[in-house]
Amino acid sequence: MAITSSTTTALDVPTLVSQLMAVERRPIDTLNTQITSYQTKISSFGTLSGLVSSFQTAAQNLGTTLQKLAATPSDPSVFSATAGSTAVPGNYTVEVSKLAQSQSLVAAGQASSTAAIGNGTATTVTFDFGTIGGGTLTNGVYSGAAFTSNGNGTASITIDSTNNTLEGIRDAINSAAMGVTATIVNDGSGTPYRLALTSGSSGASNSMKITTSGGDGSIGSLLGYDPAGTQNLTQTIAAQNADLTVNGIAITSASNTVSEAIQGVTLTLTNTTAAPASLTVARDTTAINTAASGFVEAYNALASQIKSRSAYATNGSTGGALAGDGTLRVMQDQLRGIFNTPASGGTLTSLAEVGIAFQKDGSLSLDSSKLNSAISTNFSDVTNLFSSSTGFATRLADWAQSTLDPGGLIDTRTQSLNKYVQDRNDEIDRLENQMTALQKKYTAEYTNLNLLLSRMNSTSTYLTQQLSGTSSK
Incomplete structure (x- = not known):
């Protein structure tokens, strides 16, 4: 008696489960494809939103530029x-x-810009501003003049041992930001370093008067300046209107x-x-033409994108991301309605009368010579055509605002698409949980099947061996 033995090959569980799961995941793949489509639509509406905003700005700019x-x-x-x-x-x-010019004063020269001046006793330096009247001016020094404060108040700094050098005084004045600019000039002499002060405001009523109070007379000798009295600085430029x-x-x-x-x-x-x-x-016809050109370009950019993104697929070309979307049809209808509704209140009622006209392809063009002629001969009606309550710039800017506003066309449609995306993601999350459980189930089933097959193979081998032994006897 002949005994035949056969062995069943073990299953490749990971590969088998992977293939089964690929089939099971097809609904998720479909949902992901839908999400990608919706996200493309959302992105398209984002682009259109930016173009509507640019068109609104251009329309508003045209309206305001007419007044320039x-x-x-x-x-x-x-x-x-x-x-x-x-x-x-x-x-x-x-x-x-x-x-008009600002008064400038210059102090006596010093041998060093960093050497201490005086003994460092705290000294208050006060600046007042006003008008120098009467008297005579000789070599930068007044005699017989009067000083009348302009009443705008005084400003003060303190000079002590921490800043009693030319550089320290300069920095203290500039840091106080009190309407005086201080610099140090090197005139090339034996005592070359000279502090130069310039009033921060021009005009005859902004001349300076500088007084000092405190224990260090050296600071007063350097900075004291009264046009009606002692003048330790020399005027290099007189304040004037x-x-x-x-x-x-x-x-x-x-x-x-x-x-x-x-x-x-x-x-x-x-x-x-x-x-x-x-x-x-x-x-300003140049600015008006620039604004009109910007208006035309902004409209054409918007209209072109609406047209391309709403186009249906034709032979050899793919359709736009928003093909068949009702929101774009509404936007087109609303724009068409505005352009086809005449302005009221003036002799000019259509944009074509001022050189802004539609072409065969639906785009706008600008005839600058026609616009300039209308501006020069009938400016008030040109203004009315664009900027009145029924003017085109006004109505188009209002349309853009309503389209962009929360609850407007773009916002409403975008929210709807976002809701679709959220719903699909929720469904994917639910299915992913099912996939996890299903993958575990398939893995367990086919792993158990492998164990069963292994046992069957072992049994088959055992029986074959037993039968072979019996047969040999």
């Missing part, structure tokens, strides 16, 4: 000018006979920045005039 005026001087080396919203277009004649005329009207200013001579215009004086200079205040 340019102030152009005939000789920029004499003065520059800026025009605010209250300026009035016109031509002005400006003559500058004197520039700017003198100018605008259309023949005399004007005095303590500063070279003059903001009240012409309504809404700030003049910055840099030189005196040898002959009358002119100032032209007019609509």
Whole structure:
């Protein structure tokens, strides 16, 4: 009798379980694919949100820029000018006979900038500011003059053994930030180091008076300065006001920045005039054209992204991330409605009348010459067309704000997509728990099956051996 023995091969449990789990995880893979799709949509709405915000800024900028005026001087080396919203277009004649300047004083020379001055006894140095009147000025020293404080208060520093050097005095003055700048000048003489003081404000009413009190007379001898009395410092530059005329009207200013001579215009004086200079205040067409161009570019960038992201797949091309999304259709319809609704309150009712028109591809273009013509001939209606309550810049900026606001189109849709993502993640978490349990179950089952197969193999081997022995007898 012939006995045949066969051995069953053990199962590769890890590989088998892995293959089974790959099948079981297909629902999770599907959910992850959905999450990726939703996250792509959320990212797309983030991009659109930024473009809507940029379009809002451009619309607002166009509305405000219409009110800008340019102030152009005939000789920029004499003065520059800026025009605010209250300026009035016109031509002005400006003559500058004197520039405003700050008083400068210089102390007697010292052999060293770091050697102690005096005995270090605490001394209070007080600065007052005001007007020097009358008297005569000879070689930087007044005689017979009077000093009248401007009433803005005094400021003081203390000089003692810790700072009683030229450098220490300089640093104490500058650290106090009291409207005086101190420097040390080296004039190259035998006692070259000289403390120079300059008033921080220009104008005749900001001349300095310096008094000292305390036990160290050396500090007083160095710094004491009374234009009406003892002057231990020498004046190198006298404080003075700017003198100018605008259309023949005399004007005095303590500063070279003059903001009240012409309504809404700030003049910055840099030189005196040898002959009358002119100032032209007019609509800033360059800025307006730049703002209009920015408006057109911002709209085109937004419209292009809405179009591409909402496009359906065609032969050979993939669709946009937001293809079929109703939110984009609503945005397009709302924009179309605004552009198709005329402005009211003026003779100009459409953007095309000022050179901003739609092209065949749905983009906007700007005809600058047409815009400039409308500005020069009918500026009030151009302003109304953009900036009135029914103006295009106003309505489009309002649309952008409502679209971006919490509860607006983009926010509502983004929250909805985020909810979809959260729901899918929750479902994945639930399924992952099931997968963990299922993997344990499969591993246990097939491990037990391997044990069973092993026992069967052992039994088979034993029986074969027993039967073989019986047969040999």
